[in-house]
């Protein structure tokens with residue numbers, strides 16, 4: 464049972480996932496949450512979304528994994544994580560001591576793997592599953608699930624068939640038509656959507672005359688991607704009827720509010736955690752000031768206000 468915060472003015476319900484504030488942490492930018500406890504009160508975060516978790520442990524990519532870019536960063540961490548057994552045995556018991564919902568971000572190489580992982584995580588202490596569909600589908604030539612509507616739908620169906628938890632499908636922006644991907648996930652039964660994941664980019668070291676990142680390409684995140692993310696939330700919100708968690712370059716309350724006005728029902732703070740690890744908590748004060756200034760009773764009232772009538 465989560466304690467109320469801010470007189471419930473910021474509380475949201477994402478397909479059964481009850482959040483006392485509408486702010487979660489973007490997967491991969493907040494560890495497993497526990498690492499951040501010295502900086503902020505995790506019980507004042509709407510939900511902790513943990514690092515991408517796979518069935519087996521993964522070592523991640525070799526070489527340089529991150530580089531700063533204008534107004535953002537590129538990363539190619541490559542889903543380094545200790546695997547689902549470790550998460551269930553060691554991390555989840557610690558997270559369960561904290562009064563905060565936990566969203567587990569999952570990744571795999573086949574729909575079956577996603578299904579198996581969802582089943583393993585259909586346990587107490589996990590409040591929702593977020594599917595990272597940006598992974599390559601080994602059965603279909605390595606094309607990312609997230610860039611092919613049929614493959615994305617297959618993954619969503621595999622996860623839904625194996626869990627009773629709310630399922631959030633995280634969309635990749637590396638597509639021509641984000642609405643097509645959102646509708647495919649919705650038709651396959653996703654309970655909610657989150658967007659956006661990172662945009663593929665690269666940087667070249669001109670003295671070495673080589674790509675900077677060990678994986679050559681990486682995912683662009685941070686303020687540089689925010690206009691793309693807001694645009695995609697705005698487009699998707701007009702076509703789907705499941706709730707949306709918006710993310711991409713949120714640095715403060717004003718940025719978060721843009722996402723709500725574009726149709727998001729919650730937001731996630733990602734890259735900003737690296738410069739201000741308290742942001743997922745402190746951003747709420749700014750959102751309350753906005754509500755007061757414009758005489759809105761609660762956050763629900765502003766969702767989608769910038770959408771065409």
Ligand SMILES: Cc1cc2nc3c(=O)[nH]c(=O)nc-3n(C[C@H](O)[C@H](O)[C@H](O)COP(=O)(O)O)c2cc1C
Pocket residue numbers: 489490491492514515516538540542568594595633659660661682683684685686688710711712713731732733734735
């Ligand atoms: C270092 C790093 C690691 C990430 N790892 C994951 C991951 O494991 N799973 C996932 O779905 N997204 C991952 N992401 C994407 C973020 O969760 C988020 O969708 C994206 O960075 C956009 O938000 P931001 O601009 O606020 O960071 C990662 C991003 C960064 C910067």
